[in-house]
Amino acid sequence: MTIDGIRFNAVVVRSFIVFSQAVGWLLVLVSLAMLLAWGSGVEPLRGVLRQDDCMRAGAAVGFLLAGAALLLGRTRPRAGFLLSLLLALFGAVELLQYALGMDGPGWRWLEGRLPEWADRPSGRTTELAALAFVLLGAVGMAVALKRAVWLREACAIAVIVIAMAASASYGLVLAGDSANLLRRLPVMTAGALLLLVLGWMASAPTTGLTRIAVADSPGGAFARRLILPALLLPVLLTFFFKMVQSQLGMSESLALSLAAVTDGGVVAAMILWVAFLLDRSERQRRVVLALSRDANADGLTGLANRRAFDAALAGILRDRGAVALLMIDLDRFKSFNDEFGHLVGDGILRETGQLLRAEVRPRDLVARYGGEEFAILLPDSDALRAERVGQRIVAAFRGYGWVQRPVTVSVGGAVARPGDTPETLLRRADAALYRSKEAGRDRCTFDDWLPDFPSASA
Ligand SMILES: Nc1nc2c(ncn2[C@@H]2O[C@H](COP(=O)(O)OP(=O)(O)OP(=O)(O)O)[C@@H](O)[C@H]2O)c(=O)[nH]1
Structure with a gap:
């Protein structure tokens, strides 16, 4: 299939859409389970909910709206738009309460009406999750309207940055660092946000930045192979060196230097690989050009044949x-x-x-x-x-x-x-x-x- 001169790989396009629908289903099911556990206190989910890195009930509400928008948005853009609008409004109300110094009266009111269970965590959405929901609501509305592609991509990238920063800081905590930079975003919420934003981007694969990844060209193949490693490797490497530091008693500056050098090496290796493939495809292009010139030229006179x-x-x-x-x-x-x-x-x-x-x-x-x-x-x-x-x-x-x-x-x-x-x-x-x-x-x-x-x- 070709749109605006770009030829797309139909199999990849289809698998991106399947991925976005799978993300929608996963988020709806997980958030329903979390809300059920938070409301009723059923085990074993209740135990999971008490952990610091579990998503809050407020985040589950956001993911329920977003998952439903993702599922319905493909065939019913109007429903996708309305659910995304609700998501953005929900995030905005939560954020506003933080800005005004309110302690989430709505959640406290709700908790008072639910069956009692010991140590029920607050349902309130964290600031960063609320901000991410506003941004994701904007993404969902733009996808439904098929407009404002660059604003949509900018919001999506902002959510990726939030989710990746939270995951990286969680990695540091796991590796023995007590200072979690983003304690305000539980890692389960960060993971769900990352999945959700990728799901949104994959739901309209032939537009915006995603179209590069589904193009039936060397550029498309590079993007498909390199984007995830490029996103994940620095996080994993930082985590790895922090682990090595705490296990071997290495100084922090040495661990950081090693992480930086390795990150740079990985980036350089990726660039070299892309350069090698580009060079090879350029040589192939020249051979094809020469062959087609020969196929169309008369050998004796050099004129067209x-x-x-x-x-x-x-x-x-x-x-x-x-x-x-x-x-x-x-x-x-x-x-x-x-x-x-x-x-x-x-x-x-x-x-x-x-x-x-x-x-x-x-x-x-x-x-x-x-x-x-x-x-x-x-x-x-x-x-x-x-x-x-x-x-x-x-x-x-x-x-x-x-x-x-x-x-x-x-x-x-x-x-x-x-x-x-x-x-x-x-x-x-x-x-x-x-x-x-x-x-x-x-x-x-x-x-x-x-x-x-x-x-x-x-
Ligand atoms: N040297 C050379 N001769 C060629 C080539 N291709 C065709 N010929 C010659 O062109 C000549 C064409 O002859 P004819 O078709 O009889 O026509 P003509 O002698 O040009 O006479 P008129 O066309 O009637 O004026 C033949 O002798 C072919 O051998 C080629 O690639 N090289």
């Missing part, structure tokens, strides 16, 4: 129709060959190619039609201009300083009529050429369907 001529004539007649055709044939070339030999004859054919090229515009197509016969396509030319070119060619051959003996040509021309096919146009130009030969050669004759256009002779 019959194949290229046929394709060009068919293309012009199909697209524009306005074209004049000249057929040119060397006169008594057999006797020339007989007298001076084939190799000298070849030289004459090469010089003929140069003479013909010199008499036309760069965009006219000069081809060796076969043997000692040549053809010229003159796009957007009327009979008057084509006739003038034909006469000029005849005169150029007559005036050229031939070494062995004078060489002349006969020219036949025709202008495309409405409804002409390559065969009908060629037949008329050939008939005009035949008349030039019949009339004594060394002249240009034009197809006489034009009433006030007499056959011209030199």
